[in-house]
Amino acid sequence: MKQATVNELQDDSHSASQQGVWLPALRVLLLLGVLLGLLYPLAVTGLAQLLMPEKANGSLLLKDGKVVGSALIGQQFTKPGQFWGRPSATGGTPYNGTGSGGSNLGPSNPALQKAVAERIAALKAAGPVPAGAVPLDLVTASASGLDPDISVAAALYQLPRISQALGISEARLRTLVNAHAETAWFGNSDSARVNVLELNLALPVH
Known part of the structure; x- marks a missing residue:
């Protein structure tokens, strides 16, 4: 008990x-x-x-009061009278935000070499280009495939084509590029970049 x-x-x-x-x-x-x-x-x-x-709302860009994209995500531009961005290797379609990623192809990979050659050919076929090497960021995709920016060198490389397509002097276009150039906080002038969508929206005709 x-x-x-x-x-x-x-x-x-x-x-x-x-x-x-x-x-x-x-x-x-x-x-x-x-x-x-x-x-x-x-x-x-x-x-x-x-x-x-x-920024809190996605850095949206407007044209005539309508949203045309974000300053944070690139878009594909292919018209001769537009600035072209970096190639995109995202899944499905270029600049696919739900399939972000790179091609994972090494420099010696034949598929990458073929893709670069095709991109160079497309740039030359679209209009006149300057003499010299093509800027690397115009023919290679980034790791995310969504880059909205290109180097100033890549933008300047496209001036002859855009000048011919729009009937605007290269000097005027160069001024436009320089006005939109941004440098990273700890970068130098060599790392200056421009936002492709913002640049195209600033063109007199696009």
Whole structure:
């Protein structure tokens, strides 16, 4: 009889200790859920909309009041009177945001060599090009396949073609490119780049 009483006391003590552990844990879980799952996201979203609404909404670019793309994701341009961006090796279609990735082809891979040769031929077939080597970023895809920018050298390489297609002097186009050139925080003039979509939107005709 005494043994049964002792066991009952032990069971009651165990149940009480479990309640003492679970109840505080549940309170902490609910508190953190409200703080981190509701209040914190709302605060961050509100601050972002207040301090940097353009970036918070995807850096969208407009033309005639309509969204035509984002400054963060490249698009494919193929007309002679447009600046062309980097080639894209994303899955399905070029600049496919849901299939971001590169070709994973090494420099000695015949498939990459063939693709580069075809891209060079397409650039030359589209219109006049300067003498010298083609800028690397005009014939090779990036790791993401979504790059919205090209080097200033790549933009300047396309001036003869665009000048002929639009009837605009190369000097005027060069001024346009330089006006849109951006340099990374810790970069130098050699790393300057331009956003292809912004540049095309700034053309008098596109």
